[in-house]
Amino acid sequence: MYATRTRQARPEPFVARPGLAERLGLAYMDAPLALAAAALAAFSVFVLGQATRHDVPGNPNYFVDRQALYAVLGIVGMLLLSRIDYSRFRELRVGIYTFLCVSISLVFVFGFAARGSRRAFDLPFFSFQPSELGKLLLVLALAGFVIDGARRGSARQRTVRYLCLGLAPAALVFLQPDLGTSLVFGAITLAVMYVGGVPWTHLAAIGAAVVALTTLVLVVAPAIGTPVLKGYQQERLTSFLHPDENSSDAGYQQNQAKIAIGSGEKTGRGDRATQTRLDFVPERHTDFIFAVIGERYGFMGAAFVLSLYALLIWRALRIVTLSKNSYGTLVAGGIAAMLLFQVFVNVGMNLGIMPITGIPLPLMSYGGSSVLATFLAVGVLQSIHMQSRLSQKGRFAW
Amino acid sequence: MSNRLALRLAVFGGLALVLFVVLFFRLWQLQVLSGDKYLAEANNNRTREFRVSAPRGEILDRNGEVLVGNRTSFALQVNLQKLPADRAERRAELARLGELTHTSLRRVLKIIAEQQKVAAGAPVTLRRDVGSYLVYYLQENQDRFPGISVQRVFVRRYPSGTLAAHILGSVHEINEDQLKEARYKGVQPGDEIGQDGVEYTYDRPLRGTPGMTRIQVDALGQPTPGGRLVDRPPAPGNNLQLTIDSKLQATGDAALSGQGLYGAYVAMNARNGQILAMGSNPTFDPALFTHTISQATVDRLYSEDTGAAYFNRAIAGAYPTGSTFKPITSVAALASGAVTPTESIYDDGVFTLGGIDFQNAGGAAYGSLSMQRALQVSSDVFYYTLGDRMYEGTPKTALQEWAGRLGIGRETGIDLPGEQAGLLPTPAWRNELYRKKLTDRPWSAGDNVNLAVGQGDLQADPLQMAVAYATIANGGVVPRPHIGLQVNDAAGRVLREIDPGPARHVPIDPEWRDVILAGLHDAAQLPGGTSYDIFGGFPVPVAGKTGTAERPGYADQSWYVVLAPYPDPEIVVAVTFEQGGFGADTAAPAARDILSEYFGKSAHPVPGAGGGAIE
DSSP states (O other): OHHHHHHHHSOOGGGSSOOHHHHTTGGGSOHHHHHHHHHHHHHHHHHHHHHSTTTSTTOTTHHHHHHHHHHHHHHHHHHHHHHSOTHHHHHTHHHHHHHHHHHHHHHHHHOEEETTEEEEEEOSSSEEOHHHHHHHHHHHHHHHHHHHTTTSSOHHHHHHHHHHHHHHHHHHHHTTTOHHHHHHHHHHHHHHHHHTTOOHHHHHHHHHHHHHHHHIIIIIHHHHTOOSSOHHHHHHHHHTTSTTOOSSHHHHHHHHHHHHHHHTTTTOOGGGOOTTTTTSSSSTTTTTHHHHHHHHHHHHHHHHHHHHHHHHHHHHHHHHHHOSSHHHHHHHHHHHHHHHHHHHHHHHHHTTSSOOOOOOOTTTSSOHHHHHHHHHHHHHHHHHHHHHHHHHHTOOOO | OOHHHHHHHHHHHHHHHHHHHHHHHHHHIIIIISHHHHHHHHHHHHEEEEEEOOOOOOEEOTTSOEEEEEEEEEEEEEOGGGSOSSHHHHHHHHHHHHHHTTOOHHHHHHHHHHHHHHSTTSOEEEEEEEOHHHHHHHHHTGGGSTTEEEEEEEEEEOTTTTTTHHHHOOEEEOOHHHHTSGGGTTOOTTOEEEOSHHHHHTHHHHSOBOEEEEEEEOTTSOEEEEEEEEEEOOBOOOEEEESOOHHHHHHHHHHHHHTTSOEEEEEEETTTOBEEEEEEESOOOGGGGGSOOOHHHHHHHHOGGGTOTTSOHHHHOOBOOGGGGHHHHHHHHHHHTSSOTTOOEEEOSEEEETTEEEEOGGGOOOEEEOHHHHHHHTOHHHHHHHHHHHHHSSSTTHHHHHHHHTTTTSOOOOSSTTOOOOBOOOHHHHHHHHHTTSSSSOOOHHHHHHHHTTOTTOBBOHHHHHHHHHHHHTTSEEOOOBOEEEEEOTTOOEEEEOOOOOSEEOOOOHHHHHHHHHHHHHHHHSTTSTTHHHHTTOSSOOEEEEEEEOOTTSSOEEEEEEEESTTSOOEEEEEEETTOOSTTTTHHHHHHHHHHHHHTTTOOOOTTSTTOOOO
16 A cells, blocks of 8 residues: 555656546556457347347347347446456355355256256346356356465365366256356366366376266267267267268258358358348357358458457457466466357357357357356456556556 | 466467367358358258249141140149158158049159159159149148149140041150250250150240249248249240141041051152151040050050050051052163163063962963053063063162162151161162071072062051152152141241251153153053052042052051142152052052042042043
8 A cells, every 4th residue: 555655646747637548447458358349249239130130020129139238238347347356256256156056056946948948047137047157157266266275185186176166067057958058167167277287187187087978978878878968969969070961950050050151152141141041040149140140241251250259369368477366367267268168169060160069159149148247257357457457557546 | 477387378379279270261161162062052942943834835737727735734743841740640641642643652652752863852743634623622621731732734635636646746744864865955854745746856846944933931941021033934835837737637547447457648748748647547545645544555555466556657667568669660670771661571470480480460461561551450470570670680789779769668757756667678688687597598589579569578658658659750859758847936926947858869760750650640540450440530630559468477468659630749648558458449448538638629520531430
């Protein structure tokens, strides 16, 4: 505090009076990160506006209005969160973790079922899907546990502990059943452990276990008659391996998405798009929105969107290195991994090189929970960035 | 930041980079490298084509009378995509449908499988020409028959029944092999094409252009609003006008069937080769082919035991011609110098060659006669002598060469499918058989002697005889017989005149022609002529020759070929009957009926011509 006052006594000439930007904290935010996120959300609203005009009879702007609202709320949330010192979350890790597990569990009791899966609460204005926010919560809590437990127990005990902490909520989500989100939870857990310094040997063992488990679930279990996955899940996970088989629903969907994107060619088909306009591609406003972009705006549009994601993830990774403390490093790493995993799996699924897992494209897929959670995650990244900038400057402008 | 952490973050960043490179590369591969392929797939996905069949052109006779028209009918179509997804339900529905159309489920499935092999995904035409009661029933019970639709189609209509059945031919759905042929380029599976007769030869102008509606559909196959992409109405085919005169054809068909014998006739414009009438007995109803026909019917139409009604004896019959061959022998003998137009040969009733006696029919002896008289009384001895002389002369094959030039043993080139060349026996032909041990002896003088009177191995059909006689009458111009006259559009405007011109020219001296025609005229209309009994009183001067050919295993083949009016003929009629006996008994009366009809309105007695009594 003393140092701060001293500095305040001799203000630099050009910040003699804090401007609006500074008072909002904008000056210390990572502008490219914020702009990339905002641009993606804006593009999402734009795409939905063109592609979903006829989806809800009598309300051409159904999806647009809602997505725009979620984006605005998300940006406000991001701005607010960026002003909070993320280190507070480390202290709240147990509470966060408890809230995470309880909220996911409550879905089993109060959630409504959509397509055979209970994963959301029906709130007055929108349905809230705890597992979406849960991704961020898991990053915040798990990073806290890793920092906190860094000196307790042997390396092996720690590895097992982190794994259990991460995989417990992942298992709950898997039971909803929501395979995609549980995979994201798994990816987050691994990323936080990786950045947290879990020995390479342990990571290799975990990797081997993942490979073995995948084989067991996808090949051995169905073969001996005790399938772990539901039939459609199994089909989705493996259909991309034989893309020309149109027989299964999953293979059909993936093939249609591929045709949609390919048919966009270099400059896109605009309103003459047919694949995503005439229902050949399912879930065009959510999981397969990238196919809409590919078909409507061609390589130019799709590559532009991909570039925005590359920018987003590059800035996130940069923040990992900028963090003023290890907790920030772990949190930023977890969030970067979360974004990277979701983008790669979703876009890869649209392009026919990854299985269909029901993972939304962050900020682009329609959905309040996902958009809000992603903006909040970006807000946490901004907080880390801001704290780092402030600690360098040695002042706090709140 | 520790080095260990820096390494881990570098690996993390590297992984992110690799993943993005993969995504960019894949995106580029899909959209830039193979975008056109996916665009084609997308367009294929979203469009459905509906074809509306176009009516074929009508076939008219030379006076514009309709020989083949169209009527609208209904075809039962199965849209496989709209059948119930459940296998048992699907089979039940098809079985119900089969019951309505008297088709077994197995047969229904077979039809579907066959058509799917040719055009996967296209609607399957289960049955053409279904009754309207069935159409109403299906419309009232649509919910019980999802995926079944009724389409309006055009079916051939034959207002004159069996008239000219062998000329008209039939139409049928194109088959798998035909689809590969160049002449059916643009024809789609399920389209109908001409399968025989002029329907086959003139398929291209007759065939219309099917209309097409291409609409845009969504993933469920439902049409989308405003998604009508192409809407082309069907364009009917052009009309074909034939050289056939349906009245003459009716007379000819009646004259043929009136004898109750298998046979054929041709009535041709001797100058330009236009076929005025042509028929073959037994005949069939061409409307048979508008339905699915049973195997039994097919057998009946094709089997020789039942008369092979489908077989056009006028262009594919293979018969010895008997004495109708004599004018041809005459040309050959005159051209090769074996005889002169006025030279007399003594006919004592028997011609002996190598110890074998060749006798005149009925054992008659005509004494000394020239060619004109030999033709009148049909002296075999005269022609045996010519055959023998040509065998001894140079070239030894003068008879065969001239017969070939006049069109015997070769296709005439008529615009009908299925024409047969027949057989003109030559030394080379028999000697080849002998070398292969397929016959007991090589060519000998006896073969030439037999051929000179149209006997032995000779096989010809009425069309070839008509062409040969017309050539003699024309003084050497070989007409190319044809049945197509012109192609008209729907409004009657002439789009194309069909005139193939003469097939070739052969050098026939006018003096030879005059002698031969005079002999034929005497044969028909001078007392003592072989067909005087039939044509003696005919009001128009004619020149005709009887023929009675021995056909191994059958009673005699009856022939008559006649040119009229003499001496400048414009029509030639050739008639033959299997097992018809003497030419004057069956063939000549049929020929007279045809000529009566032809000259009917303008017929006027010609005093003095022939000098016969007018009946």
